[in-house]
Amino acid sequence: MERFTTEKVDGDSEILTINMGPSHPSTHGVLRVVLQLDGETVVKATPHVGYLHRGMEKIAENKTYHQFIPYTDRFDYLAPLSNNVGYVLAVEKLLGIEIPPRGQFLRIMICELSRIAAHLVFVGTMALDIGAGTVFFLSFQQREYLYDIFEKLTGARFTNSYTRVGGVARDIPDGWIEMVRKFISTLPKEIDDYDRLLTRNRIWLGRTQNVGVISADDAKDFGLTGPNLRGSGVEYDVRRAFPYTGYENFDFEIPTGTVGDAYDRYLVRMEEMRQSVRIMRQALSRLPDGPVSADAPKIFLPQKEKVLTKMEELIHHFILITESFDAPEGEVYNSIEAPKGELGFYIVSKGGKSPYRLRIRSPSFNNLQALPKILVGRLYSDAVATIASLDPVLGEVDR
Numbered sequence: 001m002e003r004f005t006t007e008k009v010d011g012d013s014e015i016l017t018i019n020m021g022p023s024h025p026s027t028h029g030v031l032r033v034v035l036q037l038d039g040e041t042v043v044k045a046t047p048h049v050g051y052l053h054r055g056m057e058k059i060a061e062n063k064t065y066h067q068f069i070p071y072t073d074r075f076d077y078l079a080p081l082s083n084n085v086g087y088v089l090a091v092e093k094l095l096g097i098e099i100p101p102r103g104q105f106l107r108i109m110i111c112e113l114s115r116i117a118a119h120l121v122f123v124g125t126m127a128l129d130i131g132a133g134t135v136f137f138l139s140f141q142q143r144e145y146l147y148d149i150f151e152k153l154t155g156a157r158f159t160n161s162y163t164r165v166g167g168v169a170r171d172i173p174d175g176w177i178e179m180v181r182k183f184i185s186t187l188p189k190e191i192d193d194y195d196r197l198l199t200r201n202r203i204w205l206g207r208t209q210n211v212g213v214i215s216a217d218d219a220k221d222f223g224l225t226g227p228n229l230r231g232s233g234v235e236y237d238v239r240r241a242f243p244y245t246g247y248e249n250f251d252f253e254i255p256t257g258t259v260g261d262a263y264d265r266y267l268v269r270m271e272e273m274r275q276s277v278r279i280m281r282q283a284l285s286r287l288p289d290g291p292v293s294a295d296a297p298k299i300f301l302p303q304k305e306k307v308l309t310k311m312e313e314l315i316h317h318f319i320l321i322t323e324s325f326d327a328p329e330g331e332v333y334n335s336i337e338a339p340k341g342e343l344g345f346y347i348v349s350k351g352g353k354s355p356y357r358l359r360i361r362s363p364s365f366n367n368l369q370a371l372p373k374i375l376v377g378r379l380y381s382d383a384v385a386t387i388a389s390l391d392p393v394l395g396e397v398d399r
Contacts, residue, residue, distance in 0.1 A: 029394030167293025226341025
């Protein structure tokens with residue numbers, strides 16, 4: 001792969017073709033963008049993906065419904081708990097089962113904690129890309145506290161796989177609620193600190209305002225969702241438009257921008273973290289008692305304590321693990337409001353233990369479609385800020 005080439009146009013003018021990525025640190029993964037530059041001005045931008053392709057959709061068709069859950073951790077690997085919920089909701093829609101209220105509340109809580117975790121990475125890495133190193137260290141400190149919370153709940157820090165078809169793996173452990181309360185009580189002050197460091201900073205404003213502008217019409221045409229769509233002024237949020245797991249019972253605002261530039265996308269994510277804290281407080285104050293999984297013994301694994309002490313439960317566990325469950329024939333699509341946007345799963349079942357076909361609607365893939373349009377006419381340095389403001393994760397682009 002050549003690093004750059006030149007081409008003469010209009011007399012002495014030269015068009016320089018360079019590769020930005022796939023190993024450039026500001027491409028947030030393995031994104032390659034071929035840029036054609038006239039001086040420092042971008043005249044054409046062509047994204048190239050596929051460097052992380054793992055064939056996840058085909059893997060799903062060769063795994064049982066339960067076996068595929070850990071693979072969803074590897075899509076947007078900054079919010080694995082949220083990915084789990086999106087996939088499992090689609091399977092439960094196919095099976096026609098609904099989990100009890102406590103399980104639904106726990107799913108909402110892990111989804112909102114995942115949103116905060118992903119947006120903390122966004123704020124820190126976007127600031128670092130533009131040259132503001134302090135915010136990176138501050139935001140990642142808070143993310144480490146979240147890792148402690150996730151580890152306490154699931155036993156893992158990064159790829160968690162807590163959700164199960166029919167519920168969640170286990171109820172919350174002792175002391176977990178206190179950890180969450182402490183975190184959400186201190187986070188708003190931390191967000192205010194990021195706000196003071198960035199939001200009115202003259203350099204930050206110069207690097208983000210009127211950079212990477214996407215109009216509302218263009219955002220809809222390109223299929224953008226999540227904060228990138230809302231940054232362009234379109235008030236669309238799956239949690240409000242198509243509520244799931246009880247989101248209709250929660251009070252929260254949907255922040256939107258007015259210009260649709262990198263600055264608006266930053267402001268939207270900052271406010272979304274505050275709204276997630278608001279949702280978490282409501283969930284903690286109203287967390288119901290009761291089971292965390294549906295009464296569906298042919299689908300949901302028995303409790304671990306019973307597996308270790310009773311022969312019948314051990315056999316039950318063995319049968320579900322080795323043979324899984326049969327799903328009915330049918331087609332379903334279900335989506336959630338993941339941190340990056342609308343994450344959807346389309347499942348075609350012909351019966352049996354695995355999907356006949358599974359397709360994933362990943363938000364980062366659609367969000368990157370706007371790059372060729374919004375980079376043209378801007379400076380090369382603006383490409384870094386623009387890509388950072390779209391907040392792509394290549395794990396879900398390539399799948």
